[in-house]
Amino acid sequence: ADLALYVxxxxxxxxxxxxxxxxxxxxxxxxxxxxxxxxxxxxLNTDDSRRLFIHCLLRTQCSTTGLYESFYVVxxxxxxxxxxxxxxxxxxxxxxxxxxxxxxxxxxxxxxGAIITVSREQMERLSRGRIKGFGGSEEPQPFNLLYRNPDxxxxxxxxxxxxxxxxRVLRRLNVGVQLLNLKPRSMTAPHYDTRSTRIGIVRNGRxxxxxxxxxxxxxxxxxxxxxxxxxxxxxxxxTVFLTRPGYPSTVIASGNEALQILYFDINSxxxxxxxxAGRSNVLRYLP
Amino acid sequence: ADLALYVxxxxxxxxxxxxxxxxxxxxxxxxxxxxxxxxxxxxLNTDDSRRLFIHCLLRTQCSTTGLYESFYVVxxxxxxxxxxxxxxxxxxxxxxxxxxxxxxxxxxxxxxGAIITVSREQMERLSRGRIKGFGGSEEPQPFNLLYRNPDxxxxxxxxxxxxxxxxRVLRRLNVGVQLLNLKPRSMTAPHYDTRSTRIGIVRNGRxxxxxxxxxxxxxxxxxxxxxxxxxxxxxxxxTVFLTRPGYPSTVIASGNEALQILYFDINSxxxxxxxxAGRSNVLRYLP
Amino acid sequence: ADLALYVxxxxxxxxxxxxxxxxxxxxxxxxxxxxxxxxxxxxLNTDDSRRLFIHCLLRTQCSTTGLYESFYVVxxxxxxxxxxxxxxxxxxxxxxxxxxxxxxxxxxxxxxGAIITVSREQMERLSRGRIKGFGGSEEPQPFNLLYRNPDxxxxxxxxxxxxxxxxRVLRRLNVGVQLLNLKPRSMTAPHYDTRSTRIGIVRNGRxxxxxxxxxxxxxxxxxxxxxxxxxxxxxxxxTVFLTRPGYPSTVIASGNEALQILYFDINSxxxxxxxxAGRSNVLRYLP
Numbered sequence: 047a048d049l050a051l052y053v054x055x056x057x058x059x060x061x062x063x064x065x066x067x068x069x070x071x072x073x074x075x076x077x078x079x080x081x082x083x084x085x086x087x088x089x090l091n092t093d094d095s096r097r098l099f100i101h102c103l104l105r106t107q108c109s110t111t112g113l114y115e116s117f118y119v120v121x122x123x124x125x126x127x128x129x130x131x132x133x134x135x136x137x138x139x140x141x142x143x144x145x146x147x148x149x150x151x152x153x154x155x156x157x158x159g160a161i162i163t164v165s166r167e168q169m170e171r172l173s174r175g176r177i178k179g180f181g182g183s184e185e186p187q188p189f190n191l192l193y194r195n196p197d198x199x200x201x202x203x204x205x206x207x208x209x210x211x212x213x214r215v216l217r218r219l220n221v222g223v224q225l226l227n228l229k230p231r232s233m234t235a236p237h238y239d240t241r242s243t244r245i246g247i248v249r250n251g252r253x254x255x256x257x258x259x260x261x262x263x264x265x266x267x268x269x270x271x272x273x274x275x276x277x278x279x280x281x282x283x284x285t286v287f288l289t290r291p292g293y294p295s296t297v298i299a300s301g302n303e304a305l306q307i308l309y310f311d312i313n314s315x316x317x318x319x320x321x322x323a324g325r326s327n328v329l330r331y332l333p
Numbered sequence: 334a335d336l337a338l339y340v341x342x343x344x345x346x347x348x349x350x351x352x353x354x355x356x357x358x359x360x361x362x363x364x365x366x367x368x369x370x371x372x373x374x375x376x377l378n379t380d381d382s383r384r385l386f387i388h389c390l391l392r393t394q395c396s397t398t399g400l401y402e403s404f405y406v407v408x409x410x411x412x413x414x415x416x417x418x419x420x421x422x423x424x425x426x427x428x429x430x431x432x433x434x435x436x437x438x439x440x441x442x443x444x445x446g447a448i449i450t451v452s453r454e455q456m457e458r459l460s461r462g463r464i465k466g467f468g469g470s471e472e473p474q475p476f477n478l479l480y481r482n483p484d485x486x487x488x489x490x491x492x493x494x495x496x497x498x499x500x501r502v503l504r505r506l507n508v509g510v511q512l513l514n515l516k517p518r519s520m521t522a523p524h525y526d527t528r529s530t531r532i533g534i535v536r537n538g539r540x541x542x543x544x545x546x547x548x549x550x551x552x553x554x555x556x557x558x559x560x561x562x563x564x565x566x567x568x569x570x571x572t573v574f575l576t577r578p579g580y581p582s583t584v585i586a587s588g589n590e591a592l593q594i595l596y597f598d599i600n601s602x603x604x605x606x607x608x609x610a611g612r613s614n615v616l617r618y619l620p
Numbered sequence: 621a622d623l624a625l626y627v628x629x630x631x632x633x634x635x636x637x638x639x640x641x642x643x644x645x646x647x648x649x650x651x652x653x654x655x656x657x658x659x660x661x662x663x664l665n666t667d668d669s670r671r672l673f674i675h676c677l678l679r680t681q682c683s684t685t686g687l688y689e690s691f692y693v694v695x696x697x698x699x700x701x702x703x704x705x706x707x708x709x710x711x712x713x714x715x716x717x718x719x720x721x722x723x724x725x726x727x728x729x730x731x732x733g734a735i736i737t738v739s740r741e742q743m744e745r746l747s748r749g750r751i752k753g754f755g756g757s758e759e760p761q762p763f764n765l766l767y768r769n770p771d772x773x774x775x776x777x778x779x780x781x782x783x784x785x786x787x788r789v790l791r792r793l794n795v796g797v798q799l800l801n802l803k804p805r806s807m808t809a810p811h812y813d814t815r816s817t818r819i820g821i822v823r824n825g826r827x828x829x830x831x832x833x834x835x836x837x838x839x840x841x842x843x844x845x846x847x848x849x850x851x852x853x854x855x856x857x858x859t860v861f862l863t864r865p866g867y868p869s870t871v872i873a874s875g876n877e878a879l880q881i882l883y884f885d886i887n888s889x890x891x892x893x894x895x896x897a898g899r900s901n902v903l904r905y906l907p
Contacts, residue, residue: 063894084814084866084894108815108887110864115834116846117812117866119896125845128868129896131832132810132850136870139807140897160845233426236419238404240371241395258418260402271412271447272403276419290397292371292404294415296423313395320350320371322406322416323427520713523706525691527658528682545705547689558699558734559690563706577684579658579691581702583710600682607637607658609693609703610714 047104047114050221052191052308053077054249056098062087069185073098076192078208078223080215083108086119090164101247103310105219122156189213191225202232203304209314222314226297228253228305233298235324241317244289245310252301253281258294281305294322334391334401337508339478339595340364341536343385349374356472360385363479365495365510367502370395373406377451388534390597392506409443476500478512489519490591496601509601513584515540515592520585522611528604531576532597539588540568545581568592581609621678621688624795626765626882627651628823630672636661643759647672650766652782652797654789657682660693664738675821677884679793696730763787765799776806777878783888796888800871802827802879807872809898815891818863819884826875827855832868855879868896 051060053073060079061070063086071079073089081087091098106114121127129137156162189208196204209222216222222242228234228251236256246255261275279287281297289295291313299305311317321327338347340360347366348357350373358366360376368374378385393401408414416424443449476495483491496509503509509529515521515538523543533542548562566574568584576582578600586592598604608614625634627647634653635644637660645653647663655661665672680688695701703711730736763782770778783796790796796816802808802825810830820829835849853861855871863869865887873879885891895901 082814082890084812084892086894108865110817115866117834117848117868118846126847128832128848129810131848132830132868132870133852136807136810136830136872139872140810140870233423236416236423236427238371240369243397256419256423258415260404272405273413274404274415274418278420291395292402294404294419296419296427298423298426316369318371320373520710523703523710523714525658527656530684543706543710545702547691559692560700561691561702561705565707578682579689581691581706583706583714585710585713603656605658607660 047106047109048080048083048219050078050080050103050105050216050219050223050310052101052223052310053188054099054101054308056091056096057093058098059090059092060087061090064185071185071188073100073188074190076190076225077188078191078213078216079188080219080221082218088120101308101310103219103221103245103312105221105312118156118160120156121160124157125160127156186214189215191223201229203228203299209311216314220313220315222309222311222317224309224311226305226307226309228297228299228307230299230302230304234296235327236294236296236322237319238294238322239289239291239311239317239319241291242311242314243291245312246285246287246289246297247308247310248281248283248285249306249308250283251281251299251303251305252283253305254298254300255279255281255287256296256298257289259290260293281307291317334393334396335367335370335506337365337367337390337392337503337506337510337597339388339510339597340475341386341388341595343378343383344380345385346377346379347374348377351472358472358475360387360475361477363477363512364475365478365500365503366475367506367508369505375407388595388597390506390508390532390599392508392599405443405447407443408447411444412447414443473501476502478510488516490515490586496598503601507600507602509596509598509604511596511598513592513594513596515584515586515594517586517589517591521583522614523581523583523609524606525581525609526576526578526598526604526606528578529598529601530578532599533572533574533576533584534595534597535568535570535572536593536595537570538568538586538590538592539570540592541585541587542566542568542574543583543585544576546577547580568594578604621680621683622654622657622793624652624654624677624679624790624793624797624884626675626797626884627762628673628675628882630665630670631667632672633664633666634661635664638759645759645762647674647762648764650764650799651762652765652787652790653762654793654795656792662694675882675884677793677795677819677886679795679886692730692734694730695734698731699734701730760788763789765797775803777802777873783885790888794887794889796883796885796891798883798885800879800881800883802871802873802881804873804876804878806879808870809901810868810870810896811893812868812896813863813865813885813891813893815865816885816888817865819886820859820861820863820871821882821884822855822857822859823880823882824857825855825873825877825879826857827879828872828874829853829855829861830870830872831863833864834867855881865891 053075055075058073059070060073061068062081089100104114106112109115117128118125119128189212191206191208194206197207198205204227206225207222208216210217210220255278257277258274259277261273263273297305297307340362342362345360346357347360348355349368376387391401393399396402404415405412406415476499478493478495481493484494485492491514493512494509495503497504497507542565544564545561546564548560550560584592584594627649629649632647633644634647635642636655663674678688680686683689691702692699693702763786765780765782768780771781772779778801780799781796782790784791784794831851832848833851835847837847871879871881
């Protein structure tokens with residue numbers, strides 16, 4: 047799957063193979079990055095004390111099965127290394143060595159899941175790796191959503207946006223990323239997106255989501271015109287929600303602290319956000 | 334849904350919100366126009382005595398549900414206004430006013446369907462609206478299919494075509510529009526389209542559609558090569574029909590008056606029309 | 621369907637109608653060519669003694685039914701001519717002649733299938749046809765995969781590749797073509813493609829395909845990380861196999877003669893081939 051990532055805490059490094067080089071990029075809070083499907087990569091937490099938090103969007107459109115399928119090219123018992131599945135004769139011929147020689151490489155400490163602790167020696171080896179692959183300078187740097195002026199800001203909050211126009215890695219995926227900071231007792235003006243499907247992830251604070259969607263109708267009712275249905279849901283840290291193109295919605299910071307939501311905007315190309323209240327309200331231009 | 338429209342009678346106005354302006358375009362018989370999904374718009378019949386007739390094509394490819402979903406941002410009991418579905422506390426906060434104040438805006442006379450009569454005062458208000466939104470000059474003008482030379486013309490009839498090459502609004506939708514005028518007792522040469530699916534709408538006259546399609550086959554029969562099936566149908570004003578890419582068809586004006594058909598050509602980009610008889614007959618170039 | 625073809629033996633000619641001309645291109649062993657959906661064409665074996673062998677890929681993405689549907693614009697009882705399905709009155713009007721006059725054209729000797737023997741006289745008529753349609757010079761020439769330096773070559777074999785960058789006809793279809801020659805007792809390094817689905821057709825020799833694919837898992841197992849499954853299959857002349865993006869695989873020439881495989885790479889645009897062993901091994905760049 048194509049992968050878009052957003053760092054929400056900690057410090058680390060992402061490394062991936064690009065045109066026979068290992069390309070490394072530093073990651074810090076607010077960084078947006080993307081890695082194309084099939085590119086081998088790893089992520090390293092380089093901070094001694096803090097956890098590294100990353101939100102990922104996986105787009106499976108390039109998968110012929112439509113499923114998310116992950117392949118570990120380095121691994122052991124858990125996760126399995128894809129290479130270890132080949133027959134012993136294939137491996138011996140491919141690596142020109144006996145399976146016994148391969149074993150250490152195939153295991154690499156991966157026995158209890160895809161996340162492992164890296165020793166100081168391994169860390170040094172990774173650093174040497176970085177020096178070896180000093181190239182890849184044409185690959186983009188991460189784009190930081192926080193170290194720039196917000197796209198919108200007033201007494202009630204601020205919005206930071208990164209889309210195809212800002213960053214090549216997002217254009218490839220047709221995805222935008224947005225961060226909303228809403229002060230307590232504030233709300234966004236009711237709005238909808240013309241083309242994007244949005245996935246929202248609540249990072250901090252508590253709030254309310256209100257969304258209006260079309261109501262399914264019987265044939266006879268359709269002559270009465272469309273009717274709509276309201277959905278109201280509580281937002282807590284970790285809540286994930288989705289809004290479809292055309293469906294109006296609003297979020298309200300109902301707690302005592304700011305409400306912070308990270309959005310992935312899928313199919314963001316050509317999308318417009320239409321507000322139904324406030325200064326940019328489309329209703330102002332209608333009779 | 335993305336919308337392509339063709340005016341077949343009367344006079345009016347289409348108005349839509351584009352980059353915080355209300356853009357208005359005059360509509361008259363033969364005009365082709367398109368409005369992208371999610372753009373709020375209204376259509377006004379400005380003629381005192383005549384009806385305004387418009388044929389619309391709705392492309393739902395940007396809808397994640399695959400359904401056509403319409404949203405009324407101004408409305409009342411029927412159609413419902415999407416805004417009216419939000420909770421009263423949301424609306425009061427959004428509009429900084431009590432629901433009572435909102436009521437007139439929410440109702441606006443929409444109680445018996447999406448089409449309403451506009452009083453002289455409301456018409457004036459709409460005109461003021463137009464002055465306010467004097468911009469949008471970069472948005473294209475409607476394209477008139479009739480006020481130009483036909484793409485094809487002889488004693489038997491004429492064809493007017495508008496596609497991506499002619500008009501930006503059609504390129505966005507990958508749709509072409511075509512008008513066929515066929516004199517009584519005339520027919521089109523049997524032909525097929527290489528990539529377009531065509532939707533035909535009979536506007537005037539009577540005729541016959543003949544179409545050849547592949548016949549489904551049992552496994553054993555397939556060794557005998559493909560076989561085909563003829564469909565023959567009467568065409569009357571209002572008849573709608575569809576032809577798939579590759580399926581040869583012809584229409585015949587069988588009545589005493591001209592047969593006029595409006596076509597929407599879906600996926601018109603890269604399409605070629607191949608004739609199986611007549612001067613441009615592909616068979617002339619085959620052994 | 622859009623068609624990509626690769627000539628694997630013999631000599632011949634492909635002729636198709638392009639902008640009211642008959643365009644002809646010579647075909648010989650190793651030639652790659654493509655014909656867009658809906659373009660009438662025929663293929664002629666011009667060699668007196670040898671068979672003409674062609675491998676074809678049919679892409680049905682432009683078909684609204686998703687099925688491969690073939691239409692014969694010249695034909696008789698088998699295959700049927702699509703034209704012959706129209707009503708007699710339609711045909712008489714279209715061709716301005718009685719059905720009796722049409723009969724010879726409609727039959728043309730096609731009674732026992734889509735492949736017929738062409739007499740010396742008919743061959744001459746086809747040659748005259750070629751002179752008539754001397755144009756189409758802007759249409760590309762076939763691209764020969766063999767009369768160029770291999771993209772990769774060493775003691776174990778060689779690889780010839782043609783993709784969008786090489787040839788306009790392949791860019792249209794988003795398809796690449798590749799020919800692999802593997803010496804006896806040689807193997808390809810285990811590898812996967814990031815975006816392409818590959819269809820392999822064994823032309824000569826015997827071998828083994830080994831492929832690793834993800835194993836479907838129960839919910840509970842998923843917490844254990846992904847597991848994989850090996851597929852091992854014998855390759856013989858005529859064997860057709862498919863590899864999905866991301867699935868690592870290798871082929872081994874296990875017989876006494878070279879193993880030759882023709883590949884069609886579907887969705888080749890933006891694809892990268894990642895090797896898991898050998899000089900370009902992505903593992904070299906990982907810790």
